[in-house]
Amino acid sequence: MVKVSIGVPVYNVEAYLRECLDSIMNQTFKDFEVIMVDDGSTDNSFDICQEYVARDNRFKLFHQANIGVAGARNTCLKHMKGEYISWVDSDDKVEPNYLERLLEVQNETQADLVDGYNYGFKDGVIYYYDYTNVSPNLDKVERTPKEMFLGTLSGWDTLAKRKLYRGVYCAQGKNHEDNGTKFKLYFRANKVVILPEQLYGYRVEREGSIMTNKFSSETLEKKLKEYNDTFFNVENFVYYMEITQSKDIVDRVHQQYLGHLYNLSKGSLTGSDEEKFEYYTANYRSRREKHLE
Numbered sequence: 538m539v540k541v542s543i544g545v546p547v548y549n550v551e552a553y554l555r556e557c558l559d560s561i562m563n564q565t566f567k568d569f570e571v572i573m574v575d576d577g578s579t580d581n582s583f584d585i586c587q588e589y590v591a592r593d594n595r596f597k598l599f600h601q602a603n604i605g606v607a608g609a610r611n612t613c614l615k616h617m618k619g620e621y622i623s624w625v626d627s628d629d630k631v632e633p634n635y636l637e638r639l640l641e642v643q644n645e646t647q648a649d650l651v652d653g654y655n656y657g658f659k660d661g662v663i664y665y666y667d668y669t670n671v672s673p674n675l676d677k678v679e680r681t682p683k684e685m686f687l688g689t690l691s692g693w694d695t696l697a698k699r700k701l702y703r704g705v706y707c708a709q710g711k712n713h714e715d716n717g718t719k720f721k722l723y724f725r726a727n728k729v730v731i732l733p734e735q736l737y738g739y740r741v742e743r744e745g746s747i748m749t750n751k752f753s754s755e756t757l758e759k760k761l762k763e764y765n766d767t768f769f770n771v772e773n774f775v776y777y778m779e780i781t782q783s784k785d786i787v788d789r790v791h792q793q794y795l796g797h798l799y800n801l802s803k804g805s806l807t808g809s810d811e812e813k814f815e816y817y818t819a820n821y822r823s824r825r826e827k828h829l830e
Contacts, residue, residue, distance in 0.1 A: 540568040541636055542619030542699070545627050546609035547586060548576040553628040553740065554585045560630035560738075562593055566637040570619060571596045573627075574612045577603030582627075607707035614702055623696050630658075630738040639696035642677050642732050649701060649726035652680075653694040656735040664741065668733040677732045694737035701725045 543561060547554065561571055573596060575583045589596040599612055610624075623639070625631055639651050654671075657664035672678045701722045723729060 539570045539619045540640070541566075541570075541621045541623055541696070542613075542617035543569055543571045543636075544610060544613035544617065544622065544624045545571060545573045546576060546606045546613065547573055547578060547582050547627045548603070548606065548609070549578050549580045549582060550627045551578075551581040551585060554582055557625060557627050557630050558585075558589050558596070560632075560635075561625060562589070562596075563633050564631070564636050565634050566640060569595060569636060570617075572613045572616050573598045574609040575600045576606065576609040577601065610707045614706070617699060617702075619699060621696050622699050622702060625737075626739075628740045630740075632736045632738070635736045636696075638732065638734060638736055642730055643696060646677065646679070646728065646730045648679075648728040648730040650695065650697040650722055650729045652729065652731045653696075653736050654731075654733050655694050655737040655739045657741040658738050659741040663738075665735055668735075671731065671733045675733045677730050680729050680731055695719070697722055697726075 545557070545561070550557075558571075558573075561569075571589075573586045573589075575586055575598065577600075583598075583600060586596075586598045590598045597616065599616060601608070601612060613624075614622075621640075621643070623636065635653070639653055642648070642651050654666070654668055656666060668675060705718060705721050707718050
């Protein structure tokens with residue numbers, strides 16, 4: 538059995554894909570497979586993936602019609618054979634010792650899941666973040682599932698035992714699918730350890746993302762779709778919290794989400810857009826109250 542399966546969902550990232558795949562190919566730890574799923578790309582992404590399959594037999598490629606990143610992750614999971622699973626987004630990159638360090642910490646602690654941390658990069662500039670609030674000396678730290686629930690639930694910069702993913706699938710057609718999935722792994726893990734070393738490079742606001750577009754009614758529609766998908770994940774999360782008797786943190790989760798919602802500033806909205814925002818916010822508050830009854 539291969540030690541680690543790395544999932545890479547791919548869709549129209551030809552400008553960034555080689556940098557991503559090179560960073561994986563150049564890992565100091567060598568016993569891994571890469572499951573690439575091309576989700577119906579219309580650029581040269583599929584051809585680039587084929588290059589890496591030809592160069593390195595650890596790289597495996599699957600193609601499907603476009604169904605979204607969640608569907609691509611689900612396809613990755615179907616084909617993964619490793620003892621552990623990690624993910625790398627196809628416009629991001631990882632440091633050469635990314636797998637080596639995560640596996641070292643897993644071996645030292647016997648954790649079921651090890652969470653790393655990321656840095657940002659854009660246009661040749663690297664943005665390192667201060668994680669001393671997590672661990673003053675930046676040493677590995679064991680966390681309870683409850684503590685992890687209130688943190689970041691991204692799927693990348695993580696090493697998890699494959700058995701934790703049994704029966705776990707991403708909700709297709711939803712944005713931020715990792716937020717709606719990863720917390721389920723915490724329920725199953727006997728031990729979770731975080732490693733506040735910045736080993737994963739997150740590409741900051743690449744061209745074509747909603748964050749880089751000028752504000753308009755069209756981007757408002759996309760934003761509200763994202764927030765609605767996020768609330769879908771929140772509802773899913775709250776359900777799991779309630780059945781595990783963790784209601785004490787449900788309201789805090791809702792408050793976090795409401796804060797993100799208000800980042801979409803009303804001051805930038807006028808006319809029908811402002812009415813749409815007000816309707817969406819009122820609807821969210823109503824749904825939230827029902828959960829807290």
